[in-house]
Amino acid sequence: MSRIGKRPVELPKGVTATLSGQTVEVKGPKGTRSFTATDDVSLAVDGDAVKVTPRGNSKRARAQWGMSRTMVANLVEGVTNGFKKELEISGVGYRAQAQGNVLKLSLGYSHEVNFEVPQGVTVATPKPTEVIVEGIDQQLVGQVAANIREWRAPEPYKGKGIKYKDEYIFRKEGKKK
Known part of the structure; x- marks a missing residue:
């Protein structure tokens, strides 16, 4: 189990996330950034949080799980604080x-x-x-x-x-x- 991947990415006030397929686009006060995840993970936007879950239990899926969550968290950090x-x-x-x-x-x-x-x-x-x-x-x-x-x-x-x-x-x- 990925300790990092288990935690959802909270979206602060003024930041919105939209999901289209495997691509998540985050808009905030500083601009817009997007990230396309691999097929080993699935993304879901639940209100004011983005959740990343693995598809399957392979080693690659577990590795992509934590990395994808961190990439989404970096998108949120970039558009809010830079x-x-x-x-x-x-x-x-x-x-x-x-x-x-x-x-x-x-x-x-x-x-x-x-x-x-x-x-x-x-x-x-x-x-x-x-x-x-x-x-x-x-x-x-x-x-x-x-x-x-x-x-x-x-x-x-x-x-x-x-x-x-x-x-x-x-x-x-x-x-x-």
Whole structure:
């Protein structure tokens, strides 16, 4: 039995869910998102909750049960609160600046990096060393943050680079004489 899958997904006030076949569409104050579940689970909208139940007792059906429930819960979370990833830039001369849908990064290369921000995600730079990625799609927000971080991942000796705000960089000791 899936402990996660057993719990129904509660819909807060202002959020509606509609079901058509295996696709659930969730509308909220921040936008609309949808998810198509596999045939191993069945979805049902009961008033202000979405229930996910497995079809059969196979290992795949039980795995899809918890995953599908989590995906629906993420849809609800995205259209009500949204998702956010915060990045910190550390290093002398390293900075970021958001201009429209382009993020300009100065990361110690011979040129500036112009990162095109995809549709559905907003990037803000409250400080030159801080980047905030926000959106209603958790996967897209995480992927954009990872792509920005990829330009200069933090190195273990001085800690220079782009890191997540809550990330710990394991520091190494330098050379000894």
